[in-house]
Amino acid sequence: MTNNVLSLKYISEYKDEYLRELKSYLAKELDYCNHNSNGYSKLTIEYIKEILANLPEKNGEDVDNDYVCGYTKRDLKYNNFIEAYRLIKYQYSKYSNRYFSLVEGVYASIILEILKQKKTKVRNVLDCGCGPSRLAYELSIFYQDACFDLLDFSYINLFFANKILKQEGCFLIPSKSFGSDDIEHIEIATKSVDKLNSYIFNLDDLSVDTFDYKFDIITASHSVNLLSDPLKTVNIMVKMLNKGGILVIADLLGWKENRDMSRRVFYNREAFFEKISAISGVTVLHKESGGPYCEEVNAERYDLYTNHFIVLQREV
Numbered sequence: 042m043t044n045n046v047l048s049l050k051y052i053s054e055y056k057d058e059y060l061r062e063l064k065s066y067l068a069k070e071l072d073y074c075n076h077n078s079n080g081y082s083k084l085t086i087e088y089i090k091e092i093l094a095n096l097p098e099k100n101g102e103d104v105d106n107d108y109v110c111g112y113t114k115r116d117l118k119y120n121n122f123i124e125a126y127r128l129i130k131y132q133y134s135k136y137s138n139r140y141f142s143l144v145e146g147v148y149a150s151i152i153l154e155i156l157k158q159k160k161t162k163v164r165n166v167l168d169c170g171c172g173p174s175r176l177a178y179e180l181s182i183f184y185q186d187a188c189f190d191l192l193d194f195s196y197i198n199l200f201f202a203n204k205i206l207k208q209e210g211c212f213l214i215p216s217k218s219f220g221s222d223d224i225e226h227i228e229i230a231t232k233s234v235d236k237l238n239s240y241i242f243n244l245d246d247l248s249v250d251t252f253d254y255k256f257d258i259i260t261a262s263h264s265v266n267l268l269s270d271p272l273k274t275v276n277i278m279v280k281m282l283n284k285g286g287i288l289v290i291a292d293l294l295g296w297k298e299n300r301d302m303s304r305r306v307f308y309n310r311e312a313f314f315e316k317i318s319a320i321s322g323v324t325v326l327h328k329e330s331g332g333p334y335c336e337e338v339n340a341e342r343y344d345l346y347t348n349h350f351i352v353l354q355r356e357v
């Protein structure tokens with residue numbers, strides 16, 4: 042495993058099962074693509090081959106560092122090309138040949154608040170549930186000496202996060218044009234971040250000791266509301282901060298309206314702000330609702346979500 046590709050730092054006891062499930066998904070996807078020749082398949086085959094070429098041959102081989110994390114079937118839902126392409130399309134529209142972005146209100150406002158609050162030297166940044174990691178893409182411009190750690194339980198999302206953040210140039214993703222069978226190719230501008238580590242990790246297993254150092258900035262954008270116990274995990278994130286460190290939690294609460302209430306601790310804007318503000322040892326620096334986060338249903342119709350975010354600072 043070279044440094045440029047995803048360095049596998051993950052799972053120990055569940056690694057075999059995770060790899061087996063991932064390989065089985067990749068084999069099915071490859072089979073589908075081989076039997077359905079179109080713009081989606083052509084590109085996806087290339088990425089599957091690249092992933093397979095970099096997966097350990099035998100489990101446990103070529104693993105840079107062992108990392109312990111749990112694995113459940115839910116994890117694999119996110120190991121999916123369609124989902125990863127969707128996230129890349131929306132998060133990186135601004136940095137693509139589309140020049141058409143409907144989510145800047147979300148990402149730009151989060152970055153702006155971090156920049157306003159964190160003017161001192163930043164050494165370590167953690168993005169939790171990073172997906173293709175638009176936040177690290179942006180923050181790495183301002184904190185050039187910092188080391189970025191990315192956590193996600195989706196190998197495929199981390200693969201693309203690494204493509205975007207570790208390979209200067211550009212790459213393509215397929216996107217279906219609505220109302221036709223045509224597949225459009227979207228070109229994404231990439232960059233090269235010096236210090237970047239990616240970990241296949243289940244955030245439900247996050248603990249204060251997951252890393253043996255603390256962070257100046259931790260971000261969790263649109264991910265904590267997907268966890269088994271979001272508030273517990275946010276409490277742990279707070280403890281992973283250096284004194285004076287900043288934690289940003291952003292979420293689209295409308296996404297998961299039909300999930301069990303037991304998992305919906307942040308069921309609306311008030312609950313989100315109230316429960317996070319009540320965490321001890323932090324000062325609330327900023328709260329904001331708006332965004333919006335907007336996805337196209339078709340050229341005439343859009344789905345709109347409100348983005349809520351809160352910025353906390355660990356007390357000095």
Ligand SMILES: C[S@@+](CC[C@H](N)C(=O)[O-])C[C@H]1O[C@@H](n2cnc3c(N)ncnc32)[C@H](O)[C@@H]1O
Nearest residue numbers: 119170171172193194195243244262263264267
């Ligand atoms: C909706 S995406 C958000 C991605 C990105 N942070 C953003 O702002 O757009 C949610 C991400 O959280 C990850 N995720 C969900 N549950 C997770 C868990 N339990 N552990 C680690 N990652 C998780 C998914 O794999 C996915 O990449």
